[in-house]
Amino acid sequence: MDLEKRFIASVSAASKQIGDDGAVIGSTVYSNDAFIEGTHFKRAWMTPRQIAYKAFAVNISDAVAMNAVPRYALLAIGIPSSFTAGEADALAAGFVEASAAFGCELIGGDTVKSERLIISLTIVSETRRPLRRSGIKRGDLLAFTGSVGKAKRELQYLLAGRRAHAQSHYVRPRLRREFIADAAPYLRAGMDISDGIYTDLQRLADLNRTGFSFFRPLGKSAGCSGEEYEMLVAFPPRMRKRVEYLARKHRTPLTVFARAARTRYKNPCKSHHF
Template sequence: MSVARTGEFGLIARVTARLQVGPTALLGPGDDAALVAAPDGRVVASTDVLVEGRHFRRDWSTAQDIGHRAAAANLADIAAMGAGPTALLVALCVPAGLDVRWAEDLADGLTAEAAKVGASVVGGDMSASPTLTIAVTALGDLHGIAPVLRSGARPGDVVALSGKVGYAAAGYTVLSRGFRTPKLLVESYRRPDVPYAAGPAAARLGATAMIDVSDGLLADLGHVATASRVAVDVLRDAFEIPRQMRDAAHALGVDPYQWVLGGGDDHALAATFPDTVELPPDWKVIGRVVEGSGVTVDGHPYKGPAGWDHFR
């Protein structure tokens, strides 16, 4: 059954029936607006847009996969501020011929990813569009702590990473060449494994700056360097290349470090800490903050692509 047959309100009813309202949602879908608890008194907010053909392909990923990715991209931004996600608002623009079941499966993916952090989809909007587009806004709560900004890194800090980098970019390359394996890489692209809890934990540990690695490690660390008016030096040997990634890189004629250093969509968290902080096992030191500007690798400018730019 297409969305044209169900109509706007029929589609809304089908989708909202699948949503599970979490404890932070005092009023979920069904009214003019949702009501979300904000115990801290400050609300962290972030928005991301996914456009078919630009950010996802339906022949590469299921609707549930895309729902997980859409939610993860926004929830990771909240975690990167040191906050706990509370709610998602979703705007969905779809072609009239779209199968209703696809929209329902998308809602299931969004709901499942949000549930990992105790958040829920509390509302949104729908419209007809020739291009399938998903816009997600995430809200979060700081739980009484200060937000971790990009602008706090200082010379002498260590740069640390929580989560994986390069896996999703490798999966994207594999899919774009017409392959569906290795599963480790392809599934990392379809459903990123985001270390959500590491964000608030880093804030409590005294992180001086933090960012979600969505566009590429070097590019995103470049945002930290610019905002903090410092330089960041990344250590190439800090990264272990898994066998599946090495094998795929060899088969495709790609340097695997291009994926690790310049690939996005894994949504790892990169943060800077005073070197006196004892980091837990889920944070790995990958470099240093130094005087100067820009990002280097082993003390030298990096000649490969540093990350994704929508307009290049």
């Protein structure tokens, strides 16, 4: 078991809330995601403004994954002393832009000096119908939104020394807010795809004590692509037509690829962690 999973399993002793994309307390959802230079991005790949925007977007993704509307954000940031005033301004502009774009007010945080650029955001969001990772029943259909695989390709370009395209989904994830808000009543479970479909399916498998029978294999290039920020959802077969209709309504590609079944799930991807 990797170190990260082990650590999370240990701290889970502190609260039953741990384990989903966000913690639901009443109708409020709390979530946090870190975005760290060297782990999640390299400085040469994106402008400071793009880095700030993406850090915000990947955090909003967890709120969307819980079917929650983002309201407030708290930002902790470590800025390297090598940053120029212009770069610090650009970073701030990225957070201000994203805060407006997602309707999520930045109400506070903490700013420190640090060797690398580190960003941690906490999002407070509101939901009337939380979409959890648990609740999948045998026979439920599994589907993902969008087209997956592009983020991994883009990452490979970047690691090979090329520069990111400003409009790419890797730089600017497109979130499926409207589709999820409309489809939530018909979904049994959902999560956002941050580590890659196959790795995220492992979490659904463990949590729901189920395996999956695939209608067609996804292939590693799509299945092991992380940072997609598309949605992975499960719903009963009788809801299929309705969910597909809502996907079309919101121009959201939806691929039904498996059903929950009594098989043993094996994640074919290499872990990139630690």
